[in-house]
Amino acid sequence: MQASVEVSAPNCSTCAILPSRGQRALTATILPANEKVVRLAAKKLADGALIVLPTDTVYGLAADALLPAAVEAVFRIKERPVDKPLPLLLADPEDVHRVAERVPSIGWLLAERFWPGGLTIVCEKSRALPDLLTAGRPGIGLRVPDHPTARAIIRALGAPVTGTSANLSGRPSARTAGEAHAQLGNLVDLVVDGGICPGGIESTVIDVTLDPPLVLREGAVSIQRLRQVCPKVASSFDNTGPGC
Numbered sequence: 627m628q629a630s631v632e633v634s635a636p637n638c639s640t641c642a643i644l645p646s647r648g649q650r651a652l653t654a655t656i657l658p659a660n661e662k663v664v665r666l667a668a669k670k671l672a673d674g675a676l677i678v679l680p681t682d683t684v685y686g687l688a689a690d691a692l693l694p695a696a697v698e699a700v701f702r703i704k705e706r707p708v709d710k711p712l713p714l715l716l717a718d719p720e721d722v723h724r725v726a727e728r729v730p731s732i733g734w735l736l737a738e739r740f741w742p743g744g745l746t747i748v749c750e751k752s753r754a755l756p757d758l759l760t761a762g763r764p765g766i767g768l769r770v771p772d773h774p775t776a777r778a779i780i781r782a783l784g785a786p787v788t789g790t791s792a793n794l795s796g797r798p799s800a801r802t803a804g805e806a807h808a809q810l811g812n813l814v815d816l817v818v819d820g821g822i823c824p825g826g827i828e829s830t831v832i833d834v835t836l837d838p839p840l841v842l843r844e845g846a847v848s849i850q851r852l853r854q855v856c857p858k859v860a861s862s863f864d865n866t867g868p869g870c
Contacts, residue, residue, distance in 0.1 A: 654678075654810070656803050656817040659775040663818055668782035670815050676700065678792045678806045679779055680820030682772040683744050683829050683846055684799040685806040686715065687814070688779070688787040691725075694756040700788050701758070703813040706795045711760045713746050713767030713831070715789035717781040722768060725752050725786055732856050733834040739855050742772035744825055744846025746789070748833040759788075765835050775820045791828060801826045832859070 657663045667677050671690045676699055679688050689696035691714050701708050714725060719737050722729060726749040733747050751766035760766050769789055780787055791799040792806035800806035803819035830847040833840045838858040841849055852859045
C-alpha cells in the first residue's frame with residue numbers, strides 16, 4: 627500500500643443498527659476505516675464482491691469496474707435501470723489514461739482545478755471497459771474523490787471502481803455508513819465507515835465530449851465555478867441518475 631488512511635475511527639454507534647418491523651435484516655459488517663480494513667475492502671473487490679465506501683460527497687456502492695459480473699450486480703441490487711450509466715471513481719488523475727480513449731484539453735483543465743473533488747467528467751470511454759457500465763454509450767463519467775479512504779481502497783485494488791451512490795434507486799443518498807447499511811446492508815459484503823460524508827450532495831457531472839461542454843447535473847461544484855475555468859460551459863439538468 628502506497629498511502630496510509632488519514633481518517634480517524636468514527637463513532638461506531640452506526641454498527642449496532644437493528645431493522646424495525648417489516649424491514650429486511652441487515653447482515654453486512656460495518657468496519658471503521660483503517661489500513662487493515664482498506665486491505666480487506668480491496669481484496670473483497672478483487673474477488674468480485676460489492677462494498678460500500680465513504681467519499682467526499684455521499685457514500686458510494688463500489689465494485690471492481692473491470693469485472694462485468696460485479697458491474698451487473700451493482701445494477702441488480704440498486705434496482706437501477708440498465709439504460710442509466712455508472713460513473714467510475716479513480717485513485718489518481720493519472721488513472722484516466724486506463725479508462726478513457728481521449729480527453730480534450732478542457733477536460734484536463736477541469737480535472738486540474740477540481741480533482742480530487744466533487745466533479746464527474748464524462749470522457750470517451752476505453753474499449754477495455756464493460757459496455758454495461760455506459761449503457762452502450764460512448765462516454766464514461768470519471769471522478770477522483772477527495773477522500774483518503776476511498777482513494778486508498780481504489781489504489782490498493784489497482785483498478786477503478788463504480789461510483790454510484792449507496793442507495794436503492796429513487797431513495798435518498800447516504801451520508802453515513804448507517805444510512806447506507808439500512809438500504810444495502812443485506813446486499814453487500816462490507817460497509818467501510820469513514821464517518822459523516824462532508825459534502826452530503828452528489829457530484830456535478832459535465833460532459834466534455836461535447837463542444838461546448840455540457841453540465842448534465844449540478845451538484846457539489848456550481849456552474850459558476852465551472853465557468854471560471856471554461857466560460858462557454860452549457861447546462862442541461864436531465865439527470866443521469868444518482869452517483870457519488
